[in-house]
Amino acid sequence: MKDNENIEKLRGIRDSAYHETKRHTDIMFAFNIYPCTIPKDFTFVPLHWQDSMEVIYVKRGRGRVQVDFMTYEAEEGDIFLILPGHLHGLRSVVRESMEYENIIFDMSFLGSDSVDLCSQRYLQPMIRGKVQIPAHIGKEDVLYSKIAACLDASDHLCAVRSRGYELAVKGQMLLLVSALFQEAPDREEYNIDDRNVQKLKVVISRIEKDYNKKLTVDDMAAECGYSASHFMRWFRKVTGTAFLGYLIEYRLGKAAQALRNGDDTVLEIAEQTGFDNLSNFNRLFKKRFEMTPSQFRKNNG
Structure with missing residues (x-):
């Protein structure tokens, strides 16, 4: 059901x-x-x-x-x-x-x-x-x-x-x-695991909608009807990365777009993209892009 x-x-x-x-x-x-x-x-x-x-x-x-x-x-x-x-x-x-x-x-x-x-x-x-x-x-x-x-x-x-x-x-x-x-003449009956595809589409659509809000593993597990531990194993299997890692990557991508295209401060962008701690945002951003948010804006403005 x-x-x-x-x-x-x-x-x-x-x-x-x-x-x-x-x-x-x-x-x-x-x-x-x-x-x-x-x-x-x-x-x-x-x-x-x-x-x-x-x-x-x-x-x-x-x-x-x-x-x-x-x-x-x-x-x-x-x-x-x-x-x-x-x-x-x-x-x-x-x-x-x-x-x-x-x-x-x-x-x-x-x-x-x-x-x-x-x-x-x-x-x-x-x-x-x-x-x-x-x-x-x-x-x-x-x-x-x-x-x-x-x-x-x-x-x-x-x-x-x-x-x-x-x-x-x-x-x-x-x-x-x-x-x-x-x-590939004999593959007409092939069908990918549609249930996994549909579940993953539900999850990534939820991320797109609420990436700037608090999203937990429990929230996403509930979307799929899985336990938290099963969801984490499943998400890593079908995407090749952990759920929290994927979410952070998406948020950092949104932050990079905002830095490149807008005039909001780094603090404002961090808050708008789901980071409630500026120092943590700066650390994760530098780890991902090998430069600070301010340097990224200067190099990509």
Whole structure:
């Protein structure tokens, strides 16, 4: 009964920032490429999910990428594929930066809304989570050359924008999906542990909503119907980090954004982001960013 209640709770928070509802694409051409750098553009990207397909294509440097319950050490050339509805996030590595392309497109762009064989046999099963595709494709992977070629071609097409480029981009994305199915033809019945996904979405949405308030392990355990000890073991297993560590990381990320973009004092920012002790905030911030909040503001203003 508790699981059903939590799933209903999840449905009630669909406007959460963790369920990203911002439209990244034009309804008439539902494909876009964003060049990003972490931590220059943002210190980290917290776990979230969206209704579009997303590809993270690492161009330079190193960082960490999490897709569902797996965390990867990302490096130049790595490709990460995130299906609609799947959790993902990025973190920087100390003294390192990572430049990457964020490629986002709606599955409807490929024709998922059509009533035809391609939609029913391939696209709709992907949307429903009935197909397993590799979350991470490295240079040594048998799929790499095909997938990278599709992404590189789309990048060039969007840069040049010659007449008919939209058709060619769609073609490249269809080739990409085709390559995925060619290498994994017998995985149509795959389904990730949906209960764990839904519970984690409830927890991270609560963090987004109340990160600046007092949040305890007991609070989060109650959200999932777990004991405190079981919740701590479960959260570390599915995210790779302790709950309190994740919460602190999120709060520090919010503080860094405020320091970079606003004029509030360090004390005000500490209080706004859930830290009730300034010296503790300064210590944790310096440990994470290897500089004080004041130095961070000066270097990133």
